[in-house]
Amino acid sequence: MAPRTHGPVPTPTWAPPSGKPPLASRLLRATWRGLPHRRHDAGWEPGLVVPAADGSPLITDHYFPRAQGDFPTLLVRSPYGRGLPWSPMYGMLFAEQGFHVVLQSCRGTGGSGGAFDLWRNEAEDGRATVSWLRDQPWFTGTLGTVGPSYLGYVQWALALDPPPELKAMVVQVGLHDPHALFHADGALRLENLLAVGAGMTYQHQGTAAFLRATLRLRRRLREVTFARPLRGAYVSALGGEVPWLDDVMTHPDADDAYWRGASLATAADRLNVPTGLITGWHDALVDQSLEQYERLRRAGCRTALLVGPWTHTSALQKGWPEVFAESLAWLRAHLCGDSSGLRPTAVRVHIGGKDAWRDLDDWPADPATTAWFPTPDGHLTRQAPTDSGPLASFRYDPADPTPSLGGPLLSHGAGPRDNSSLEARDDVLTFTGPPLTQPVDVVGPVSARLSISTDTGQADVFTRLCDVDPQGRSVNVCDGLGRTRTAGQTSSQVSVPMSATAHRFAAGHRIRWQISAGAHPRYARNPGTGESPVDATTFTPVRVTLHADSALTLAHGSGPA
Numbered sequence: 001m002a003p004r005t006h007g008p009v010p011t012p013t014w015a016p017p018s019g020k021p022p023l024a025s026r027l028l029r030a031t032w033r034g035l036p037h038r039r040h041d042a043g044w045e046p047g048l049v050v051p052a053a054d055g056s057p058l059i060t061d062h063y064f065p066r067a068q069g070d071f072p073t074l075l076v077r078s079p080y081g082r083g084l085p086w087s088p089m090y091g092m093l094f095a096e097q098g099f100h101v102v103l104q105s106c107r108g109t110g111g112s113g114g115a116f117d118l119w120r121n122e123a124e125d126g127r128a129t130v131s132w133l134r135d136q137p138w139f140t141g142t143l144g145t146v147g148p149s150y151l152g153y154v155q156w157a158l159a160l161d162p163p164p165e166l167k168a169m170v171v172q173v174g175l176h177d178p179h180a181l182f183h184a185d186g187a188l189r190l191e192n193l194l195a196v197g198a199g200m201t202y203q204h205q206g207t208a209a210f211l212r213a214t215l216r217l218r219r220r221l222r223e224v225t226f227a228r229p230l231r232g233a234y235v236s237a238l239g240g241e242v243p244w245l246d247d248v249m250t251h252p253d254a255d256d257a258y259w260r261g262a263s264l265a266t267a268a269d270r271l272n273v274p275t276g277l278i279t280g281w282h283d284a285l286v287d288q289s290l291e292q293y294e295r296l297r298r299a300g301c302r303t304a305l306l307v308g309p310w311t312h313t314s315a316l317q318k319g320w321p322e323v324f325a326e327s328l329a330w331l332r333a334h335l336c337g338d339s340s341g342l343r344p345t346a347v348r349v350h351i352g353g354k355d356a357w358r359d360l361d362d363w364p365a366d367p368a369t370t371a372w373f374p375t376p377d378g379h380l381t382r383q384a385p386t387d388s389g390p391l392a393s394f395r396y397d398p399a400d401p402t403p404s405l406g407g408p409l410l411s412h413g414a415g416p417r418d419n420s421s422l423e424a425r426d427d428v429l430t431f432t433g434p435p436l437t438q439p440v441d442v443v444g445p446v447s448a449r450l451s452i453s454t455d456t457g458q459a460d461v462f463t464r465l466c467d468v469d470p471q472g473r474s475v476n477v478c479d480g481l482g483r484t485r486t487a488g489q490t491s492s493q494v495s496v497p498m499s500a501t502a503h504r505f506a507a508g509h510r511i512r513w514q515i516s517a518g519a520h521p522r523y524a525r526n527p528g529t530g531e532s533p534v535d536a537t538t539f540t541p542v543r544v545t546l547h548a549d550s551a552l553t554l555a556h557g558s559g560p561a
Helices: 023-031 086-096 122-133 150-159 178-182 190-205 207-219 221-225 243-249 286-299 320-335
Strands: 042-051 057-065 073-078 100-105 143-149 166-174 275-282 303-311 347-351 356-360 369-374 390-396 429-432 440-454 458-468 474-485 492-505 510-516 542-547 551-555
Touching: 023 086, 042 086, 042 122, 057 086, 057 122, 073 086, 073 122, 073 150, 086 100, 086 143, 086 320, 100 122, 122 150, 143 150, 143 320, 150 166, 166 286, 166 320, 178 190, 178 243, 178 286, 190 207, 190 221, 190 243, 207 221, 275 286, 275 320, 275 492, 286 303, 286 492, 303 320, 347 440, 347 492, 369 510, 440 458, 440 474, 440 510, 458 492, 458 542, 458 551, 474 510
Parallel strands: 073 100, 073 143, 143 166, 166 275, 275 303, 303 347
Antiparallel strands: 042 057, 057 100, 347 356, 369 551, 390 542, 429 510, 440 492, 440 542, 440 551, 458 474, 458 510, 474 492
């Protein structure tokens, strides 16, 4: 139970309603294993109406523990509806552990009034909900927030001007910068855009509607992503126009007035609310979570970071027992005064290639790096080059674009994959180190410095770190994409952040650097003409030449002794 703090005092006259959570939620809840023991039965008070600042009704369900006493409250605001899986995962599970849970549909979704407008109303609607909470007889004045993805974004929105009752946050695979979700160095993250479009449009309408929309998108993905022009092609796959999606596609510049106020990164710069962060190495938002951690640490805010072997969706599926336990421990510590579940270190990361967890005092653990260099014969070496001449080249044809395979996606194809078929293509370069005589740990940021020339003056560059086992199977670890402009045969240098990792290359394995000019449909095709990929109808092949003064930079511990 939580200690009382300042705020409205609950009256003893509140009579908990007799409603049980929905049957579908109870049935799904009964299938989960590996979760903490249930402390209470969960009650349900559905369909409450919370007035937004402009009077729009925000439809809200209240879950609560069926027990005597005072309990802290968790606010969960979602544009994806209040049914499955949110009802059992957040409403029931946390109520069973001794929390009131307020599960609310964002405006324009799940029956709430007003129109949904990506990011623009969340701060005001969050504050209006807290104002409503102050009048509830069961509210003790102790508030926390929890939730994944856009449910993390609404937490950062509330944290811009945190109410005094807010004592803890848990942001799971969470978003704070919508522009970075949809764009990378001028390239459109096409697959993310379509996945979010389907999710935002249909998930709040129920499981059946969302499943139909997802299947339709899969069937028509090739048609949509190869369309010329790309603008408007999504309509057949998403079943209609999505106004905010058109706006996102046509505003690639983060400094454009359209994106003003979209990024909530500055909320972490001045926050003093204890905030737990959870992500996965193959989460489409892992870089945003790592940035959130860095900003919170600089601000002196109490924070913790858990990074698992998960994608954006598997963190809430296969990884849910760890994610829930981590979230529960953080909320109990800061809302209930029970720190018994906290780990002694600020950071816990999963070590890929070893399938083990490692506790760290901070992230990254060590700022030291090691450079690896490509050679003309396709090897990767620690020996720095003596010149900057051409090393290898390939031809990228937008009509037959280099396909995307695995990696940090929102879709079902995310995660580590065998890259052998991809690396057999003529438009993919690989540079491979020698078999390792002892394990090599790469723990921290990964980046590439590429020296590139082209015959058209422009190209995208996709760069990936892979782990090659003794049988020759090449599995992606982390990657990134950059855009370069060149003049004639003169090379230009482009630095490409490749995210971060915690990965062990086992003895006998080899480190591989993979380079291409795209990953479609993860990223929209570069037309090669300088025209926007959204409006281009003419596509020009490009010859990309890699020069010797290129380097792959791995975090400390990346070289054999």
